[in-house]
Amino acid sequence: xxxxxxHPHGSEGLTSSVLADRLRRAGQRVTPQRLVILGxxxxxxxxxxxxxxxxxxxxxxxxxxxxVYRTLDLFSELGLVSVTDLGGGARxxxxxxxxxxxxxxxxxxxxxxxxxxxxxxxxxxIRARYGFAPQVDHLALFGFCIECQHAPPARDGADDVE
Amino acid sequence: xxxxxxHPHGSEGLTSSVLADRLRRAGQRVTPQRLVILGxxxxxxxxxxxxxxxxxxxxxxxxxxxxVYRTLDLFSELGLVSVTDLGGGARxxxxxxxxxxxxxxxxxxxxxxxxxxxxxxxxxxIRARYGFAPQVDHLALFGFCIECQHAPPARDGADDVE
DNA sequence: CACGCAGATGCAACTAGTTGCATCTAAACT
DNA sequence: AGTTTAGATGCAACTAGTTGCATCTGCGTG
Numbered sequence: 119x120x121x122x123x124x125h126p127h128g129s130e131g132l133t134s135s136v137l138a139d140r141l142r143r144a145g146q147r148v149t150p151q152r153l154v155i156l157g158x159x160x161x162x163x164x165x166x167x168x169x170x171x172x173x174x175x176x177x178x179x180x181x182x183x184x185x186v187y188r189t190l191d192l193f194s195e196l197g198l199v200s201v202t203d204l205g206g207g208a209r210x211x212x213x214x215x216x217x218x219x220x221x222x223x224x225x226x227x228x229x230x231x232x233x234x235x236x237x238x239x240x241x242x243x244i245r246a247r248y249g250f251a252p253q254v255d256h257l258a259l260f261g262f263c264i265e266c267q268h269a270p271p272a273r274d275g276a277d278d279v280e
Numbered sequence: 281x282x283x284x285x286x287h288p289h290g291s292e293g294l295t296s297s298v299l300a301d302r303l304r305r306a307g308q309r310v311t312p313q314r315l316v317i318l319g320x321x322x323x324x325x326x327x328x329x330x331x332x333x334x335x336x337x338x339x340x341x342x343x344x345x346x347x348v349y350r351t352l353d354l355f356s357e358l359g360l361v362s363v364t365d366l367g368g369g370a371r372x373x374x375x376x377x378x379x380x381x382x383x384x385x386x387x388x389x390x391x392x393x394x395x396x397x398x399x400x401x402x403x404x405x406i407r408a409r410y411g412f413a414p415q416v417d418h419l420a421l422f423g424f425c426i427e428c429q430h431a432p433p434a435r436d437g438a439d440d441v442e
Numbered sequence: 443c444a445c446g447c448a449g450a451t452g453c454a455a456c457t458a459g460t461t462g463c464a465t466c467t468a469a470a471c472t
Numbered sequence: 473a474g475t476t477t478a479g480a481t482g483c484a485a486c487t488a489g490t491t492g493c494a495t496c497t498g499c500g501t502g
């Protein structure tokens with residue numbers, strides 16, 4: 119019900135120029151393609167690579183799909199965007215501001231938003247134990263929601279669960 | 281009884297018939313394809329869908345790739361196998377016995393094996409807070425390993441890391 | 443402000459994964 | 473055993489994502 123029009127973990131404070139700076143500081147080149155792709159991600163929440171491509175092509179005809187993929191990949195490695203498989207066929211890309219996470223029900227498909235505080239201890243523990251610095255900004259954990267936990271493992275017949 | 285002699289998180293104790301039972305108990309049909317696919321996963325660790333397909337086809341000529349995908353998908357939902365994107369192009373499927381996890385370096389690609397104990401608290405917290413039962417048996421977390429943490433974000437030029 | 447070149451892009455062919463539909467079959471019920 | 477049917481499979485066309493290579497360009501250097 120409560121559809122948040124201002125998405126709760128958006129990127130309100132970010133602008134293209136700030137992002138260009140982040141690119142430059144990371145030792146990466148600032149190209150028109152990269153700026154437009156970044157711009158395409160600014161307004162909304164999750165976007166599939168194809169949706170990004172569509173927006174980008176509108177602004178910069180001739181860009182190639184592989185450039186979009188490669189750039190999204192780069193941004194993900196730079197920690198600028200998160201890549202998440204929400205189980206809906208295509209991975210979802212999102213400009214990263216506030217870390218947030220999803221719990222996705224294998225049975226009914228419901229996605230619950232999860233507080234980052236719940237994974238912070240794990241981050242710490244990993245850092246302490248392995249010296250590894252995890253970038254866990256957008257986790258998708260699959261499992262069963264409270265309603266489906268005791269229901270039979272139906273898949274798309276989707277009996278009377280609602 | 282030794283827990284594991286060969287691979288550290290294998291499925292030594294499992295046999296086809298046990299797995300067939302698990303299928304049946306879950307209200308799923310037991311078909312030759314499913315048994316062969318299960319069997320293909322028995323011996324080794326990670327397997328890409330395509331490798332599974334190759335093995336299956338050897339035993340049961342005529343099986344279709346989509347059957348393999350659909351079946352692996354089903355098994356994952358039943359909690360029989362884990363699906364993990366290790367960043368190497370194709371997702372890795374593995375018969376699930378001991379939960380285990382990987383820390384993968386964005387820069388050098390190294391994969392560290394992570395103790396399940398580090399994520400158990402998160403599981404608990406999620407259960408307690410949301411009533412959601414997460415199935416986190418094979419997590420892949422990306423980030424930077426201790427060596428690469430202070431190195432420049434090079435990708436495949438792979439300059440002289442020390 | 444021209445030059446050089448590491449690195450970014452475009453292109454095309456490829457691999458990986460998904461889906462709608464017709465047919466077939468496991469298993470429930472006579 | 474024979475019948476029935478929900479659900480599994482095969483097929484084919486499709487979407488999603490990757491990669492090698494030739495060309496182009498951002499940006500550091502003189």
